[in-house]
Amino acid sequence: xxxxxxxxxxxxxxxxxxxxxxxxxxxxxxxxxxxxxxxxxxxxxxxxxxxxxxxxxxxxxxxxxxxxxxxxxxxxxxxxxxxxxxxxxxxxxxxxxxxxxxxxxxxxxxxxxxxxxxxxxxxxxxxxxxxxxxxxxxxxxxxxxxxxxxxxxxxxxxxxxxxxxxxxxxxxxxxxxxxxxxxxxxxxxxxxxxxxxxxxxxxxxxxxxxxxxxxxxxxxxxxxxxxxxxxxxxxxxxxxxxxxxxxxxxx
Amino acid sequence: xxxxxxxxxxxxxxxxxxxxxxxxxxxxxxxxxxxxxxxxxxxxxxxxxxxxxxxxxxxxxxxxxxxxxxxxxxxxxxxxxxxxxxxxxxxxxxxxxxxxxxxxxxxxxxxxxxxxxxxxxxxxxxxxxxxxxxxxxxxxxxxxxxxxxxxxxxxxxxxxx
Numbered sequence: 001x002x003x004x005x006x007x008x009x010x011x012x013x014x015x016x017x018x019x020x021x022x023x024x025x026x027x028x029x030x031x032x033x034x035x036x037x038x039x040x041x042x043x044x045x046x047x048x049x050x051x052x053x054x055x056x057x058x059x060x061x062x063x064x065x066x067x068x069x070x071x072x073x074x075x076x077x078x079x080x081x082x083x084x085x086x087x088x089x090x091x092x093x094x095x096x097x098x099x100x101x102x103x104x105x106x107x108x109x110x111x112x113x114x115x116x117x118x119x120x121x122x123x124x125x126x127x128x129x130x131x132x133x134x135x136x137x138x139x140x141x142x143x144x145x146x147x148x149x150x151x152x153x154x155x156x157x158x159x160x161x162x163x164x165x166x167x168x169x170x171x172x173x174x175x176x177x178x179x180x181x182x183x184x185x186x187x188x189x190x191x192x193x194x195x196x197x198x199x200x201x202x203x204x205x206x207x208x209x210x211x212x213x214x215x216x217x218x219x220x221x222x223x224x225x226x227x228x229x230x231x232x233x234x235x236x237x238x239x240x241x242x243x244x245x246x247x248x249x250x251x
Numbered sequence: 252x253x254x255x256x257x258x259x260x261x262x263x264x265x266x267x268x269x270x271x272x273x274x275x276x277x278x279x280x281x282x283x284x285x286x287x288x289x290x291x292x293x294x295x296x297x298x299x300x301x302x303x304x305x306x307x308x309x310x311x312x313x314x315x316x317x318x319x320x321x322x323x324x325x326x327x328x329x330x331x332x333x334x335x336x337x338x339x340x341x342x343x344x345x346x347x348x349x350x351x352x353x354x355x356x357x358x359x360x361x362x363x364x365x366x367x368x369x370x371x372x373x374x375x376x377x378x379x380x381x382x383x384x385x386x387x388x389x390x391x392x393x394x395x396x397x398x399x400x401x402x403x404x405x406x407x408x409x410x411x412x
Binding site: 007008011103104105107108109111112115116118119120122123126127205206207208209 | 258262265266269270274275276277279280281284285288289292295296321322325326354355357358361362372374375376
């Protein structure tokens, strides 16, 4: 007991000493003044006139100031997913079998980790207009959950829950339609396409939502996650299934 | 019903810790996300609701987490640090029995073994763990178990069985 206590005291004093050194040298303290470049960006995207009302300059630029560019990027990714489906000619899904998967330990930890991944990815996407992150980053994070499930449980686990490439591509199509609608809705009120703050509210119940940026980020989150998940899924189908789909012989 | 609420609360807490902020926006979005994930996930994650209500299990879990992160990890690290200098290595893979039946209990034992330097669970088969051990003191399964996982298993029983 005495030695254990001694060990504990040693560990804590070491940690305390380290913390004190780090604090005393000031390496953990953030700078008190914002650099001029930072001030310029925050004024242009949040504090000044005619801004996107987002303190996160990257999101303001990506979805507002150069929104059309982002629409093309999203379209390119969508075409890549669809082209993949066309090349692999996935129109059906393999018949359901029982997958082997990995050990019970991997399965149990994956169940916990997958739930946490979904929560973290949602936080990244929903705070895209406030802190670094956004729809694409959140969606890519969310896609890790099916990517983990495929090797650890086998892809049948996803197919058994009706998560097929077809459904995921449909989901992606719907999310992209939502992005298009958010961009087009201001037109019906006589405003320009992709109008942000003049049409969408910057605050809802006193909380900053940065107008259309939150809507774009949420839709992009679903679009990117379902797109990546569809790709992961059809890339993991066995070659035999793809050959059967194409009607090729094994000779 | 209870497990849905509790899993949702845990996920909400995780959301808030990850986000690092507690504005009404964070709380509102956190509750919605946690409920959307927690309700379906609770059916996969929790099979015995009564264990969730047992306060004693939480106390054991908290005590074990504290002890593991301080005393057990420290001892294991110091052992490996000593071996780095003395190079007294006798590595090998041993087979140890695991008596815990619950999946979380077995997971706790496996990650406890792997997370301490010097031992790694490399496979699990028919109730046995195969552990890569930096200093094989015994190849007899029971003796190896006593040296590697007996303490972890005691807590696994108290927390999850």
